[in-house]
Amino acid sequence: MKILLSIPGHTRTIPMGYFVEKALRELGHEVVVFNHEREDQLDRLREKISFKRFLARKNRLVLALAKTEKPDAFLTIYGKTHDAATLRQLREWGIPVLCWWLNDPFDLGTKHIPVAEYDHFFTNSRGTHAAYRDQGARHVHFLPVGIDPDTHRPLPAADKKYDIVFAGDWHTIREKVLLELVQHHKVALMGPWRRVIPKNSPLLPHFIQQGYFTPAEMAVAFNEARVVLNLHTWYGRWDYGVNPRLFEASGCRSFQVSDWKEEIPELYVPDQEIVLYRHSQELPELLTHWLARPAERAAVAEAALERTLRDHTYPQRMQQLLTVAGLD
Numbered sequence: 295m296k297i298l299l300s301i302p303g304h305t306r307t308i309p310m311g312y313f314v315e316k317a318l319r320e321l322g323h324e325v326v327v328f329n330h331e332r333e334d335q336l337d338r339l340r341e342k343i344s345f346k347r348f349l350a351r352k353n354r355l356v357l358a359l360a361k362t363e364k365p366d367a368f369l370t371i372y373g374k375t376h377d378a379a380t381l382r383q384l385r386e387w388g389i390p391v392l393c394w395w396l397n398d399p400f401d402l403g404t405k406h407i408p409v410a411e412y413d414h415f416f417t418n419s420r421g422t423h424a425a426y427r428d429q430g431a432r433h434v435h436f437l438p439v440g441i442d443p444d445t446h447r448p449l450p451a452a453d454k455k456y457d458i459v460f461a462g463d464w465h466t467i468r469e470k471v472l473l474e475l476v477q478h479h480k481v482a483l484m485g486p487w488r489r490v491i492p493k494n495s496p497l498l499p500h501f502i503q504q505g506y507f508t509p510a511e512m513a514v515a516f517n518e519a520r521v522v523l524n525l526h527t528w529y530g531r532w533d534y535g536v537n538p539r540l541f542e543a544s545g546c547r548s549f550q551v552s553d554w555k556e557e558i559p560e561l562y563v564p565d566q567e568i569v570l571y572r573h574s575q576e577l578p579e580l581l582t583h584w585l586a587r588p589a590e591r592a593a594v595a596e597a598a599l600e601r602t603l604r605d606h607t608y609p610q611r612m613q614q615l616l617t618v619a620g621l622d
Contacts, residue, residue, distance in 0.1 A: 421534030446545030459519035524552035
């Protein structure tokens with residue numbers, strides 16, 4: 295099957311787009327990639343001069359590509375550039391249109407895209423389905439991300455250099471929780487925080503890498519951690535929706551402690567494949583408990599890896615997506 299894959303950026307700089315393309319090819323499909331955002335400096339200039347013209351140009355280009363390539367399906371990740379007229383035209387040509395939206399629940403797709411125009415709409419959250427149906431989405435499905443086994447993997451030679459590793463973007467919730475946690479534990483941080491937090495922040499000495507990190511760099515840090523801490527940016531606001539870190543840490547055979555989300559128990563068995571907390575106040579005692587039990591941590595991490603390789607890889611996700619959409 296030939297799939298027209300529309301991604302937000304170049305596949306080399308947007309890992310999710312690359313992982314999806316790679317997975318579809320591994321499943322035996324032909325993939326034609328379209329960048330629905332800026333491609334070069336000229337595109338940046340076009341966007342600044344007239345955003346509406348920039349969007350119109352992108353939609354003309356994707357329709358021209360579809361007309362030439364004649365794909366069997368159109369799949370976009372986010373798809374913020376594609377307007378309703380473009381999606382209708384693709385459907386008139388007999389091309390099923392699918393969207394994978396991964397910013398729920400903090401940034402609903404209804405704010406950005408014509409969700410009602412998609413034949414199938416996939417999201418990383420079960421708790422937002424009603425919101426999409428209210429906006430006319432016909433077929434809404436839960437589909438979280440997964441791992442690329444060549445990237446998110448155990449590194450046998452890695453030493454456990456850090457007690458706790460947290461990797462992710464800045465958020466006020468994360469800053470608050472981590473400020474409390476570093477008073478009790480040795481925490482190693484990764485992420486683009488320097489421009490946001492105060493210059494005298496107690497967190498700064500804890501950073502092992504400032505700025506954006508690659509998936510490979512993150513995998514190394516996870517392999518070097520006794521515990522990987524997962525803290526969703528929507529902790530305390532929504533108890534549903536899962537982030538990529540949930541799977542990426544487990545794919546590295548890392549022992550993971552994560553805030554509770556309603557979907558997690560169907561993805562990993564609590565206390566056997568992952569450890570969950572509902573309130574950040576639990577963390578100091580919880581981490582002390584598990585840091586003192588290396589053998590038990592190793593058993594949980596091994597079980598998490600086995601589950602991830604069995605159920606949560608990008609090829610498996612893409613097969614699920616195509617099967618649900620009736621395209622397998």
